[in-house]
Amino acid sequence: MKLINSLIAVGIMALLVLSGCTLEEPAVKSSADVQLNEATTQMFGQYVALGNSLTAGYQSGALTEKYQKNSFVKQIANQAGVGATFAQPLIAYPGLGSYTADGAGIMELQGFDATGNPVINPVPYAATSFNPAMPYTSTDIMSYAAPYNNLGIPGIVLGDLDSAVTAAESYSHSGLVDPILRNPAFGNTNPIQQALMLQPTFVSVWIGNNDVLGYATSGGTSPAAPTDAAIFQLLYTNMLNKVTSGGQGAKAVVANIPDVTSIPFFTTIGPKIAASLLANNIPYPVAYEKTTDNLATGVATGQATTDDLLAGNTLVTLVASSYAGLIGQPTGAWYRYVAGKAGIPVSVLLSTMPAVDTTQAFGLDPRNPLPNALVLDPDEIAIAQQATSDFNTAIASVAGQFDVPVVDMNAFMKDLADGYTVAGVDFNASYITGGVFSLDGVHPNNVGYALVANQFIDVINAKYSTNMPRVDVMKFMKDLQTASMSKRAVNKTNAFARIPELFGGKILR
Amino acid sequence: MLKKITVVIFILLLSLAQSFSSGFAIYEQNAKATALGGAQIAGVHSPSAIFYNPAGLSDVQGLQISLGTTVINTSFAFTGPETVDPWHYTRAQDGQFFPSHFYAAYSVNEWLVAGIGVYSPFGMGSTWGTDDNPWVGRELGTNTQLQTLFYNMVISYRLIENLSLAVGVMYAQANVTMDKSVYFTPRNVYGNSSLQADGGGYGFNLGIQFQPLQGVRLGINYRSNVLLDFKDGTATFRFPSTNDAVIDQEIAGYFPATTGASSSIKLPYVFGVGLSYVFTENLRAEADYVLTAWNSYDKLTIDFDQPVAGETQSEVKRNYEDSYSLRFGLEYQVQPDLEVRAGYAWDRHAVPEAYVEPSLPEGDRHIYSAGIGYRLFGLQLDGFYQIILQEDRKITHSAQNFNGTYSGLATAYGMSVGYSF
Numbered sequence: 027m028k029l030i031n032s033l034i035a036v037g038i039m040a041l042l043v044l045s046g047c048t049l050e051e052p053a054v055k056s057s058a059d060v061q062l063n064e065a066t067t068q069m070f071g072q073y074v075a076l077g078n079s080l081t082a083g084y085q086s087g088a089l090t091e092k093y094q095k096n097s098f099v100k101q102i103a104n105q106a107g108v109g110a111t112f113a114q115p116l117i118a119y120p121g122l123g124s125y126t127a128d129g130a131g132i133m134e135l136q137g138f139d140a141t142g143n144p145v146i147n148p149v150p151y152a153a154t155s156f157n158p159a160m161p162y163t164s165t166d167i168m169s170y171a172a173p174y175n176n177l178g179i180p181g182i183v184l185g186d187l188d189s190a191v192t193a194a195e196s197y198s199h200s201g202l203v204d205p206i207l208r209n210p211a212f213g214n215t216n217p218i219q220q221a222l223m224l225q226p227t228f229v230s231v232w233i234g235n236n237d238v239l240g241y242a243t244s245g246g247t248s249p250a251a252p253t254d255a256a257i258f259q260l261l262y263t264n265m266l267n268k269v270t271s272g273g274q275g276a277k278a279v280v281a282n283i284p285d286v287t288s289i290p291f292f293t294t295i296g297p298k299i300a301a302s303l304l305a306n307n308i309p310y311p312v313a314y315e316k317t318t319d320n321l322a323t324g325v326a327t328g329q330a331t332t333d334d335l336l337a338g339n340t341l342v343t344l345v346a347s348s349y350a351g352l353i354g355q356p357t358g359a360w361y362r363y364v365a366g367k368a369g370i371p372v373s374v375l376l377s378t379m380p381a382v383d384t385t386q387a388f389g390l391d392p393r394n395p396l397p398n399a400l401v402l403d404p405d406e407i408a409i410a411q412q413a414t415s416d417f418n419t420a421i422a423s424v425a426g427q428f429d430v431p432v433v434d435m436n437a438f439m440k441d442l443a444d445g446y447t448v449a450g451v452d453f454n455a456s457y458i459t460g461g462v463f464s465l466d467g468v469h470p471n472n473v474g475y476a477l478v479a480n481q482f483i484d485v486i487n488a489k490y491s492t493n494m495p496r497v498d499v500m501k502f503m504k505d506l507q508t509a510s511m512s513k514r515a516v517n518k519t520n521a522f523a524r525i526p527e528l529f530g531g532k533i534l535r
Numbered sequence: 536m537l538k539k540i541t542v543v544i545f546i547l548l549l550s551l552a553q554s555f556s557s558g559f560a561i562y563e564q565n566a567k568a569t570a571l572g573g574a575q576i577a578g579v580h581s582p583s584a585i586f587y588n589p590a591g592l593s594d595v596q597g598l599q600i601s602l603g604t605t606v607i608n609t610s611f612a613f614t615g616p617e618t619v620d621p622w623h624y625t626r627a628q629d630g631q632f633f634p635s636h637f638y639a640a641y642s643v644n645e646w647l648v649a650g651i652g653v654y655s656p657f658g659m660g661s662t663w664g665t666d667d668n669p670w671v672g673r674e675l676g677t678n679t680q681l682q683t684l685f686y687n688m689v690i691s692y693r694l695i696e697n698l699s700l701a702v703g704v705m706y707a708q709a710n711v712t713m714d715k716s717v718y719f720t721p722r723n724v725y726g727n728s729s730l731q732a733d734g735g736g737y738g739f740n741l742g743i744q745f746q747p748l749q750g751v752r753l754g755i756n757y758r759s760n761v762l763l764d765f766k767d768g769t770a771t772f773r774f775p776s777t778n779d780a781v782i783d784q785e786i787a788g789y790f791p792a793t794t795g796a797s798s799s800i801k802l803p804y805v806f807g808v809g810l811s812y813v814f815t816e817n818l819r820a821e822a823d824y825v826l827t828a829w830n831s832y833d834k835l836t837i838d839f840d841q842p843v844a845g846e847t848q849s850e851v852k853r854n855y856e857d858s859y860s861l862r863f864g865l866e867y868q869v870q871p872d873l874e875v876r877a878g879y880a881w882d883r884h885a886v887p888e889a890y891v892e893p894s895l896p897e898g899d900r901h902i903y904s905a906g907i908g909y910r911l912f913g914l915q916l917d918g919f920y921q922i923i924l925q926e927d928r929k930i931t932h933s934a935q936n937f938n939g940t941y942s943g944l945a946t947a948y949g950m951s952v953g954y955s956f
Binding site (some may be wrong): 051059138453498 | 671722944
C-alpha cells in the first residue's frame with residue numbers, strides 16, 4: 027500500500043506541475059513597443075529630404091495632401107518619431123501636377139468600361155474650390171517660416187538640386203519648383219541651400235530618375251537623350267559633398283535608380299495590343315515610327331511582332347492607351363490631339379510630315395505608324411537601360427566615397443516586377459491590379475511608398491545603428507480602407523498624355 | 536436503454552477534433568494507449584485495437600465495448616512576419632477540442648473476432664484574429680476547421696496460436712471550413728471569403744500480431760490512403776459596401792457572392808511496427824515506429840463553378856513530407872485492478888519549412904503522457920494526462936514570404952470506459 031500511496035502522490039504532483047504549463051508570451055509584442063535608441067533620436071534631430079516626385083509623395087499625376095501625408099520620407103520621419111515636426115508643402119485637393127495646365131489635378135479611377143478597361147480621368151479644378159495660385163492646404167503651410175523638411179520637387183533632375191531657384195531658372199522647368207522653394211521669399215535659394223539652412227542632422231536623397239525617365243516616357247523623343255553619364259557623376263559628387271559637409275555634418279542615405287522599363291507605364295499597353303491582334307487573327311506586326319521623319323527620307327519605321335510586344339522587347343507607353351483601340355483603322359486621332367494641344371489645325375501639322383498617310387491602317391501600315399512618342403523601341407530601351415546602369419554605377423561609387431549607404435531601389439523594383447508577397451497579399455508591378463503603383467503608372471501608391479520606406483529604414487538602421495521599426499504595411503492597408511472613395515466629375519483631357527512632361531519629357535507630335 | 540443512452544452521449548461527444556500529431560493526424564484514440572505514448576501496435580488487446588492494430592482484436596472474448604473522449608487545449612502563436620514587423624506577436628485563439636472514440640468487438644468463435652469503431656483520426660482547427668480585430672496574416676487564413684469521422688469494420692483471425700491477422704474497411708466523413716480575407720487591390724478593399732464543404736471517402740486497414748517468444752510481441756499496422764472527395768461545397772465572398780455603386784459592382788464582378796466549389800484531399804496512409812516486451816509479471820514496455828505518408832498532400836486544388844477573380848480554379852501548394860513518430864510506453868501493474876502508465880513520443884513535422892502556414896502551425900513535437908487504469912464493477916476505466924511541447928519553428932524561406940516563428944503548446948486529458956458483457 028505504501029508504494030501505491032507514494033505513486034499516487036507523485037502522480038498528483040506531476041499533474042499539478044504539468045497543468046501549470048502555458049505558452050510563454052514574449053515581453054515585446056510589436057515593434058511599436060520598441061524604444062527608439064539614442065542613435066535614432068540624435069540622427070533624426072533635423073531630418074531633410076531631397077529628391078524628385080518620389081520624395082515629394084507624388085501619386086496619380088499630382089501632388090496633393092491626401093497622398094503627401096503618405097510620402098515615403100514622411101513615413102520614415104514617423105517611424106523615427108519626428109513625424110509631427112516634419113514639414114511638407116501640403117497641396118490641397120485635387121492638387122498640382124501633370125494636368126494643372128489643363129485645369130485639373132489628381133487622376134481618379136472611375137470604374138471599368140464594358141470591355142474591362144479602366145476609366146481614368148483627372149479631377150478638374152472647376153469641380154472644386156481649388157485655386158492653383160494659392161494651392162496650399164492652409165496659410166500656415168504657405169507661410170511656414172523655414173524651408174520645408176520635404177524638399178522633394180516633382181519633375182526635377184539631378185542638376186536642379188544645386189541650381190533650381192524658380193521654374194524658369196531650372197533645367198527641368200518643373201512648375202512645382204515655385205510652390206516648394208517659395209522664392210524669392212527664401213532668398214533665391216536652391217534645394218540644397220534650403221536643406222542646409224535647416225542645419226540638417228540627416229538627409230535622404232533620391233534623385234536622378236528623371237535624368238532618364240524624361241527620355242523614356244516621351245518615347246525617346248524629348249529630351250532626345252538621357253543625361254550624360256560623366257556629367258551625372260560630377261553633379262552627384264558635388265551634391266553629396268555639399269549635403270554631407272554643410273550644416274552639422276549631416277549623415278545621409280541615397281537610393282539608386284530603378285530600371286524604368288519595368289514600370290507599368292511601359293509594360294501595360296504593348297501586351298494588350300498583342301492580345302488584341304492575336305484574338306482577331308491579325309497576322310501583321312505593329313509598325314512604329316522609329317525616328318522623327320523628314321521630308322527627304324519619309325518615315326523611318328520599325329516593326330514589332332506580337333511576341334516582341336508580349337516579351338517587352340518593344341514597349342508602348344501608357345499614353346497610347348487611348349489610341350491602342352484604333353490600331354488597324356484609318357485614323358489621324360493622335361495628330362488631331364497633338365495639333366489641338368499646339369493650337370494649330372491638324373492639316374498644318376500634317377503638312378509638316380507628308381510621309382504620314384492617315385487614310386492607311388493606323389499602327390499596322392508603315393505609312394501610318396504608331397508615333398515615335400508612344401513607343402520605346404529596342405534601341406531606345408537599350409539607351410535607357412545603359413543610362414540607368416551608368417547612373418547607378420556612379421551613385422554607388424560616389425556614395426562609397428562619402429561613406430553614404432545606398433538603398434538598392436533597382437533591385438527592389440526587380441523584386442516587385444517578379445511579384446512580392448507581404449503576408450499573403452501578392453503585389454506586382456502590374457498597372458492597377460498590381461497594388462503598388464498609382465494610376466499614372468510611374469509613381470507608387472500608398473502601399474508602394476510604405477514598401478519603399480521600409481527599404482530605406484532597413485538600410486538606415488543597418489548603417490547607423492538606429493532602430494526605427496518598419497512601417498506595418500498590413501495595418502497601413504487596413505487603415506486605407508476607410509479613406510473616402512468618392513467619384514467626381516471629370517474633364518475630357520487625354521488621361522495620360524501629360525505624364526511624360528512630369529519627367530521633363532515632352533510630347534511634340 | 537443503455538444502448539440508446541450510449542448513442543446519445545456518443546453523438547454529443549463527437550464534435551471537433553484538433554490536429555495533434557504530424558500534419559493534421561490525431562493519434563489519441565484511446566485513453567490507455569495515449570497514456571502509453573500511443574505505443575500499442577504490438578501490445579493492444581482491447582477493442583481499441585480497431586485503430587491501433589486490428590489484429591489485436593483476437594484476444595477479445597465475448598462482447599466488449601469501449602467509449603471515450605479526449606479534451607485537448609491548444610495554444611499557438613506567431614511572431615512576425617518579418618516583412619511587416621519582426622517583433623509582432625499574434626496569439627491564436629485558444630482552441631478546445633473533443634475528439635471521441637467508440638469501439639465494439641465480438642468474438643464469433645475462438646479464431647474469429649469482428650469489430651466496429653468510430654473515431655476521428657484526422658482534424659485541425661485554428662482561429663487567428665477576430666472580425667473586429669483582424670490579424671496580420673488574414674490573407675493566409677483566419678479560421679480553418681477540418682473534422683473527420685471514420686467508420687471502421689474489421690475482422691481479426693487467429694491463424695495459429697501465436698499469429699493473428701486482421702483486415703477492415705473504413706468509410707470516412709469529413710467537413711471543412713476555410714475562412715480568410717481577400718484584398719481587392721484596385722480599390723484597397725478587404726473582404727472575407729469562406730469555403731465550406733462536406734465530403735467522404737473509403738479506405739481499408741490491415742494488421743498483424745505475432746508472438747515469437749513468451750513475453751515478446753510484434754505488431755504491424757497499416758491504414759490505407761483515403762481520398763476525401765468534397766463535392767457540392769460552397770464558397771462565399773463578402774465585401775463591405777463602399778457607398779459607391781460602381782465600386783460595389785466592380786467587386787461583385789470579380790467575386791461572386793456565392794458559388795459552388797469542389798475539392799479533394801488525399802489523406803496519408805499510415806504504417807506502423809511495434810515491439811512489446813514483458814519484463815516481469817507486472818511490468819510491460821513497448822516501442823513503436825509509425826510512418827505517416829504525408830507526401831500524399833502535395834497541393835490543395837479548389838474548383839469554382841463561377842470564376843473568382845477571373846479564375847475557376849485555385850491551387851495552393853502544400854508539399855507535405857512523410858513524417859514519422861517514435862513512441863515508447865511503460866505499464867506497471869500495481870495491484871490486480873490498478874495499472875499506472877507513462878509514455879513518451881517524438882513526432883516529426885510533416886510540413887516542410889517553406890509551406891508552414893498559420894492554418895496548421897505544426898512542428899516537431901515532444902509528447903509526454905501519464906495515466907492510470909482501474910477496474911471497478913466490471914468497468915475498465917482508463918484516464919490520462921498529456922502535454923505536447925512543440926519546438927519553436929523559425930521560418931526563413933516561406934513560400935508566401937510569411938517568415939517568422941511559430942510556437943505552440945497543447946495539453947490534453949481524457950478517459951475511456953470499457954465494458955465486457
